[in-house]
Ligand code: GDP
């Protein structure tokens with residue numbers, strides 16, 4: 001049988017604007033179409049994609065939302081929060097500010113989202129770890145531990161841990177649903 005499952009991808013930058021170039025759109029395109037774009041444009045409104053994922057003997061149809069997060073889309077934002085079973089909370093390991101503002105997003109999530117939503121914290125752009133890293137892996141790990149989240153560093157560019165991030169979330173969602 002096929003079960004539906006809605007997941008969203010979120011980040012927050014210094015202005016509270018969610019479209020902060022941490023790699024949300026590229027994580028989505030890598031996972032759903034195995035594509036990466038070096039010069040992707042800022043997301044306007046909402047983008048979404050589907051992928052079917054097998055968990056045990058079940059097929060889960062994941063609908064994944066990627067939003068720009070601007071204020072004018074607030075109505076869309078609160079309605080998709082209500083239906084979302086999981087959220088990928090993304091920061092950019094090469095820009096400290098994208099990590100510092102995660103607490104703001106968690107606050108928003110706990111205000112609008114359901115209490116058993118599965119959250120995976122993702123530090124993206126791990127391919128740049130040796131050159132321009134500004135957030136240590138330990139910082140990501142301790143925030144995740146403090147907030148009770150799963151944590152992974154990913155690279156949408158080099159396709160590292162992208163599959164694992166979505167797979168671990170969907171497996172946990174499946175455990176909650178069944
Ligand atoms: P969004 O605004 O969060 O949706 O971010 P995008 O997916 O549009 O990506 C913003 C920029 O970061 C683009 O230039 C991407 O090519 C780049 N980017 C995204 N993911 C990675 C990654 O894993 N590694 C590197 N080096 N660049 C990335």
Ligand code: MG
Pocket residue numbers: 019024025026041042043066
């Ligand atoms: Mg985007």
